[in-house]
Amino acid sequence: MRREASREPKFLTDSMHGKLTRWLRMLGYDTVYYPRGDDEIIQKGSEEGRIVLTSDTELYRRILSKGGRSILLPLSGTESQLSQIAIHLMSEYGIPFEEFLALKFRLCSLCNGQLQPSSDNRWRCGSCGQEYWVGSHWKNISQTLERVRRLLKGLSKE
């Protein structure tokens, strides 16, 4: 069954998580990178219904106390950050790990714009014009995602 568009989780990342922002867009999730002060982050997150991704415990607590959504992440380590988000999406949205971790040519990892197919196995960003294709760099990306899957498997055995 398809989830309604409004139930599709959207994210907001703070200044510490530029790299994670690009990963989430590759996985097809609308993610705004927002390197601003705490008050502005809290306001934008709540206005746009975004899950705020941060490693700042105080910011995290403030968002939850205002009824907003946030996930407290380790400061570094793409694999452990993605696995924490996967666990959250599974428990709050019922999104299976495999669905979350599948690469989707939907959003531009540079600007969050919509991708459109341009020719065979190529996609073009409608906002900034960046082109995407499946090439040798996808091997590294797939390997990282495979490590996240293994992390999640290890966690579910505990």
Ligand SMILES: [Zn+2]
């Ligand atoms: Zn773009």
